[in-house]
Structures are given as structure tokens and as C-alpha cells.
Amino acid sequence: MAKSTLTPELAARFASIALGHVRREYPNKPDHTLAGPQDAQTPSQLHPVFYGSYDWHSCVHSYWMLARLLRLFPDLPVAADIRALFDEQFVAEKIAVECAYLAAPTARGFKRPYGWGWLLKLAEELALHDDRRWSERLRPLAEIFAQRFRDFLPLATYPVRVGTHFNTAFGLRMAMDYAVVTDDRDLAALLGETGRRWYGADADCPAWGEPSGDDFQSSALIEAECMRRLLPAEEFLPWFDRFLPRIAQREPATLFRPATVTDRSDGKIAHLDGLNLSRAWCWRSIASALPECDARRAIAEETADRHLAAGMPRIAGDYMGEHWLASFAVLALEA
Incomplete structure (x- = not known):
């Protein structure tokens, strides 16, 4: 099976999809607590930047995808539209x-x-763009969330191991990229310490609860990807050997089978398309950390490609998936 990669054609398609929904305000699923009648506001009043894409977090990672695609492919047919959007929103x-x-x-x-x-x-x-205006304008918001990690992680005695938005391994993994690029060594150290505290002793992961009916992440594989990102190679590889010791036998078997999706108009069931894409991302990333002579590397790459083949045809077609799936496709294609 030939390895799929992010091409200019796919980038243009994904960017056009995102441009079609980052400022689409409705339907909308706000994560909003009302303390009084004054808090009953529209999504765009509450969040003038990230009000589209059905929910706040999907809007954020759709902007990430647009920024990523613009930097990788500055001559996209919609490049001017992306720049105009960023100039207006950031x-x-x-x-x-x-x-x-x-x-x-x-x-x-x-x-x-x-x-x-x-x-x-x-x-x-x-922060990686040559034009730093957008980065500078977003900085106050980024600093708030970086501080939230600093405040929360010492209080969080236990990790959250579900396959949905509350998974803590995903949060650590993504935050580490920010800490490295911004040279925030204290935050990077905290993320690493937390990962070791939460996951360092984990061994022989059974993955018996996967997939759950509305997973879009593999709790086992995102933990492994988190530790790959947090730990130096000489520490990660022994940990991974203990965590998933039977990869060569393709066990736990559930991690090697793409999920079945029965109704893409159901937002929760449609999460399973995302599970296939996010598993592909994790498997590819894990494969890159294994020695070329390691038989597990080819198994991981083959499994990633199988999951990617299951997820890629489902990027668009129903808004329950269309408002977010392309971001995970980009993660997988670039891993």
C-alpha cells in the first residue's frame, strides 16, 4: 500500500472545506455556563474569533489547519482568502x-x-510563519491557556483516559509543541513531569474498552503518542516496549482494526471516522520513533495506512464530520 501524503491538491480541498465553516455560526453547540440572563448571548458575541465550525474547539483547530496549510503551500488558490480571514479575525x-x-x-x-x-x-x-502579526495578536490568549496548564497540572492527581475531548494525554502532547517552539522550558518540564507521573508506570495496555461508541481518539495510542512527544528516545522506547509489548503479534487486536461507522449524520457516531484518522496519526508518529530494523515499524505503518484509507473518504459530506475531520487528516498525512 503506497503511503498517502499531504499534496497541494488535498491541501486546497481541505482549506476550502474549512473556509466554508469557520465563520458559519449555526448550527452551533456552545460549551457555555450561564451565571445570569446577561450571559445569554449568541456564539459570535461570546467568541468573536472562534464562533464557527459548530463548536469553539473545532473552530480553533480549523484555524490551525488553515495556518498550517498556508505555511506549507503559500500558493494555494485560496491563500489570499486565508490571509484576509486572519487579518480580519486575529x-x-x-x-x-x-x-x-x-x-x-x-x-x-x-x-x-x-x-x-x-x-x-x-x-x-x-509563531512559525514569517509574518508574525497574527502570532503577536493571538499571544494574550495563548498565554492564558499556557497558564491554565501550569495551574491545573499540579492539581490533577489522575489522568483522564477516555477517547473524547477530556483525554489528558492529548492535551499534554499538543501543549508540548507550543512549549518547544516558544522556548518555554518551564512549561515543557511540567508537561514532561506530568506525563511521567500519570503514565510512566503503565504497562501491558489491554485497550479492552476500545473503541467506545463515540471515541475519536484511541486512549491507548494517544497515550503512546503523548509519551513519544514528551520523552527522549532513550526513555520512550523502553516505556513503549512495556506499554504495548505485543505489537509484533498485532495485539491488542482492536488497535489494528479500523472502526465501523454506521450513521454519519449522528455527531457521536461520526466521531468514529475521526478515530480512524487519529489512530493513523498516532501509528505513523509511533512508527517514526522505532528503529528502521524493528519489525514493529512496518506493522505500525501498515496499520496507519489502513486506518487512513478508512477515514479519508469521509472528510466531507455531512456537517457532523465535515466541520472537524480534515484537521485530523492533516495530522495523519503529515506524521
Whole structure:
């Protein structure tokens, strides 16, 4: 099976999909607590930057994807549209409203940790652009979420191991990219210490609960990908040997079989298309950390390609998947 890669044609398709929904306000699923009648506002009033794409976190990672594709393929047919969007949305006044929202006591846990990780991933990507205006304008919001990680992680005695937005391994993994690019060594150290504390002793992962009916992440594989990102190779490889010791036998078997999706108009069931894409991302990333002579590397790559083949035809067609799946396709194709 030939390895799929991110091509200019796919980038143009994905960018056009995202441009079609990052400013589509409805339907919308706000994660919003009302402390009083004054808090009953529309999505665009609450979040003037990230009000589209059905929900806040999907809007954030759709902006990440657009920023990523623009940097990789600056001559995209829609490149001017992306730049115009960023010039209009990444402005001080709108960012200030996003920051003010987070100051409310009711917003303490807003989008923790999934949205936190994606916002920092967006900040990391914008910091890599030659034009630093967008990065500088987003910086106040990124600093709030970085501080939320600093405040929360020492309090979090236990990880969350589900396959949905609350998975803590995903948050650590994405935040580490931001910490490295911004040279925030204290945050990077905290992320690494937390990963070791939460997951360092894990061994012989059974993955018996996968997939659950609305997973879009593999709790086993995102933990492995998290530790790959957090740990130096000489520490990760022995940990991985203990964590999934039977990869050569393709066990646990559930991690090697793409998920079946029966109804893509159901937002929860449609998560399983994302599971196939996010598993592909994790398997490819893990494969890259294994020695070329290691038989597990070819198994991981083959399994990634099988999951990618299951997920790629489902990027568009129903809004329950269309508003977010392309971002995970980009992660997988680039891994």
C-alpha cells in the first residue's frame, strides 16, 4: 500500500472545506455556563474569533489547519482568502473578548484540556510563519491557556483516559509543541513531569474498552503518542516496549482494526471516522520513533495506512464530520 501524503491538491480541498465553516455560526453547540440572563448571548458575541465550525474547539483547530496549510503551500488558490480571514479575525479587539470570556469564574474549565491543547497548537503554528502579526495578536490568549496548564497540572492527581475531548494525554502532547517552539522550558518540564507521573508506570495496555461508541481518539495510542512527544528516545522506547509489548503479534487486536461507522449524520457516531484518522496519526508518529530494523515499524505503518484509507473518504459530506475531520487528516498525512 503506497503511503498517502499531504499534496497541494488535498491541501486546497481541505482549506476550502474549512473556509466554508469557520465563520458559519449555526448550527452551533456552545460549551457555555450561564451565571445570569446577561450571559445569554449568541456564539459570535461570546467568541468573536472562534464562533464557527459548530463548536469553539473545532473552530480553533480549523484555524490551525488553515495556518498550517498556508505555511506549507503559500500558493494555494485560496491563500489570499486565508490571509484576509486572519487579518480580519486575529485583531486585538476580538482577541480581547475571547480573553475576557475566560476571566469569568464559570469558564475555569472551559474546553479543558482539548481546546487548551488546540489553542496552543494554533499559537505554535502562527509563531512559525514569517509574518508574525497574527502570532503577536493571538499571544494574550495563548498565554492564558499556557497558564491554565501550569495551574491545573499540579492539581490533577489522575489522568483522564477516555477517547473524547477530556483525554489528558492529548492535551499534554499538543501543549508540548507550543512549549518547544516558544522556548518555554518551564512549561515543557511540567508537561514532561506530568506525563511521567500519570503514565510512566503503565504497562501491558489491554485497550479492552476500545473503541467506545463515540471515541475519536484511541486512549491507548494517544497515550503512546503523548509519551513519544514528551520523552527522549532513550526513555520512550523502553516505556513503549512495556506499554504495548505485543505489537509484533498485532495485539491488542482492536488497535489494528479500523472502526465501523454506521450513521454519519449522528455527531457521536461520526466521531468514529475521526478515530480512524487519529489512530493513523498516532501509528505513523509511533512508527517514526522505532528503529528502521524493528519489525514493529512496518506493522505500525501498515496499520496507519489502513486506518487512513478508512477515514479519508469521509472528510466531507455531512456537517457532523465535515466541520472537524480534515484537521485530523492533516495530522495523519503529515506524521
